[in-house]
Amino acid sequence: MKGLMKKDISLLLVNRKLYLMVLALALFYLAMGEAMEGIFVPYITYIMLMLGLNTIAYDDADRGMAFLLTLPVSKTSYLREKYAFCLLISSAGWAVSSILLIVIKTAGGNAWKQTITEFGISLVVYLLLCMFLMFLLIPIQLKYGSENSRIALFGVVLVTVGVFMLIYKVSGIDVDGMDRWITSFIDRNAWMLAVAVVVLLALVGVISFRVSAGILEKKEY
Amino acid sequence: MMIELQHVKKKYGDFNLNCSLQVQEGMVTGLIGANGAGKSTTFKAILGLLKADSGVIRVFGKEPEKLTAEEKSRIGVVLSESGFSNYLKVKQIAGILESLYPRFQKGVFLEKCRRFQIPSDKLLKEFSTGMKAKLKVLIATSFEARLLILDEPTSGLDVVARDEILDLLREYMETDGRSILISSHISSDLEGLCDDLYMIDHGEIVLHEETDALLNSxxxxxxxxxxxxxxxxxxxxxxxxxxxxxxxxxxxxxxxxxxxxxxxxxxxxxxxxxxxxxxxxxx
Incomplete structure (x- = not known):
């Protein structure tokens, strides 16, 4: 796994100028005002995840996967490394951007509209959402490749939104009432919900890994 | 026995592979045939990169999919159309190999790269075809592999570069207990290197003979x-x-x-x- 990690870190460094641009852009947005604070951390975390996923495209380019699988690694260890690598660099992006946001807010004297707990929860939610996205995207990228996976993701988002819209239209749900009910439910069952989310995410992770392993197993090079 | 294939069959549309061959310890075995004859398909089946429809494949006495990382670390592979990413540099590849292969000798490898005028600080995408081909063979021979599986390692090279690669392979075979399976559509490359030759045409082995017997008889x-x-x-x-x-x-x-x-x-x-x-x- 260490060898593959070194390879992916080396491939990540190919785009180092891009990272500086992304960071500069993010900082610029942040300087624009408080409204942009909410997207700073998820933006950086998402970009880092995409860069991690991009190493699959590098592996695939010029039939590179065929050669990689002749190295002393199995398909399973290749997958393990890929999940670990994507998790590692998106978490690093999340941690760095969170620290930067706290430093900038504190140094700039920006007013904290949220409590520390609310702020902390929002940061953790960003990371969990990013992990969920990772579990969704790795099998899609392995199955459809870099270009087609974006179309596939667009399709998934479109279908999901469509399903929710349909449920909303057909059932005639009272959105405001539901929002109040959800908020109250979260307040009453915060810990139970937190545990449920972590368990659910772990389950999604296991399913994602198994699906990815099935995709790699069927593939011929 | 290093490699053994018994009636390995694979169907791709109109193409049918039906191949049996053996690679003995201490021998250089050549697989020769025209483009599209089935050489690469045979190699991919041996390496577990595709699943045969039927037949038996054994590498070091095991099915390719069941080889451990340690066993795979004793096999050096060159694939004609595949290799490390073009966005890596030789010095980065040396670091990767160091972590993957316990017997990789980084110093010796980098010294050989210098000897063959392969820059260590340039992206592979800037390399010429000859430089890439030499690097692939240098990599495959850098970690004391017991078996080399080389698919068209001299493809697209001029005579000088081809000679350099063949010399590297002769040097590799100076140590006992090693074997090479090599394919090429350039017969002169194999004539002076192989002990044993298989000829493949339309997916079928049409001839198997020791090189000396073939040239003398x-x-x-x-x-x-x-x-x-x-x-x-x-x-x-x-x-x-x-x-x-x-x-x-x-x-x-x-x-x-x-x-x-x-x-x-x-x-x-x-x-x-x-x-x-x-x-x-x-x-």
């Missing part, structure tokens, strides 16, 4: 129509109609030289044997 008879009528055809492997009469491939050159001294006989070069095996007719 095979020949092509050039006979007129009259000579053809009186010829003992029991040792003729293939025949082809020509303007002057017939070209006949035999694996018993001495027999015909002794019994038909007046008949023109050409020594069997690998190219000629391939040509006759593929284009000639079976009697």
């Amino acid at each position: 095979y020949g092509v008879l050039k006979v007129s129509r009259e000579e053809w009528e009186n010829l003992d055809k029991s040792c003729i492997l293939r025949v082809r109609k020509e303007s002057f009469g017939y070209s006949c491939l035999t694996g018993e050159r001495d027999f015909y030289m002794e019994n038909y001294p007046s008949i023109a006989m050409e020594k069997g070069s690998i190219d000629e044997v391939i040509f006759m095996m593929i284009k000639g007719e079976v009697l």
Whole structure:
């Protein structure tokens, strides 16, 4: 796994100028005002995840996967490394951007509209959402490749939104009432919900890994 | 036995592979055939990169999918159309290999790269075809592999670069207990390197012979129509109609030289044997 990690870190460094641009852009947005604070951390975390996923495209380019699988690694260890690598660099992006946001807010004297707990929860939610996205995207990228996976993701988002819209239209749900009910439910069952989310995410992770392993197993090079 | 294939079959549309071959310890075995004959498919089956429809494949006595990381670390591979990413540098690759192969000698590898004028600080995408080919072989021979599986390692190279690569392989074979399976469509590359040759055509092994036997015993008879009528055809492997009469491939050159001294006989070069095996007719 260490060898593959070194390879992916080396491939990540190919785009180092891009990272500086992304960071500069993010900082610029942040300087624009408080409204942009909410997207700073998820933006950086998402970009880092995409860069991690991009190493699959590098592996695939010029039939590179065929050669990689002749190295002393199995398909399973290749997958393990890929999940670990994507998790590692998106978490690093999340941690760095969170620290930067706290430093900038504190140094700039920006007013904290949220409590520390609310702020902390929002940061953790960003990371969990990013992990969920990772579990969704790795099998899609392995199955459809870099270009087609974006179309596939667009399709998934479109279908999901469509399903929710349909449920909303057909059932005639009272959105405001539901929002109040959800908020109250979260307040009453915060810990139970937190545990449920972590368990659910772990389950999604296991399913994602198994699906990815099935995709790699069927593939011929 | 390093590699053993028994009736390995794989179907791709109209193409059917049906291959049996063996690679013995201490031997260099060549797989020769035209483009599209089935060389790469055979190699991919051996490496577990594709699943055979039927048949038995053994590498170090095991199915390729069941080889451990330690066992895989004793196999050096060159694939003609695949390798490390073009966005890596040699010094980065050395670091990767160091982590993957316990017997990788980084210093020796980088020194060899210098000797072969392969820059360590340039992206592979800036390399010439020759530099990339040399690097692939240098990588495969850098971690004390017991077995090299080389698919067209000299493809697209000029004579000088090809010679350098063949020298590297001869140097590799100086240590006992090592084997090479190499494919090429350039017969002269294999003539001077291989102990054993398999010829593949349309997915089928059409000839298996030791290289010495092939060069010493095979020949092509050039006979007129009259000579053809009186010829003992029991040792003729293939025949082809020509303007002057017939070209006949035999694996018993001495027999015909002794019994038909007046008949023109050409020594069997690998190219000629391939040509006759593929284009000639079976009697």
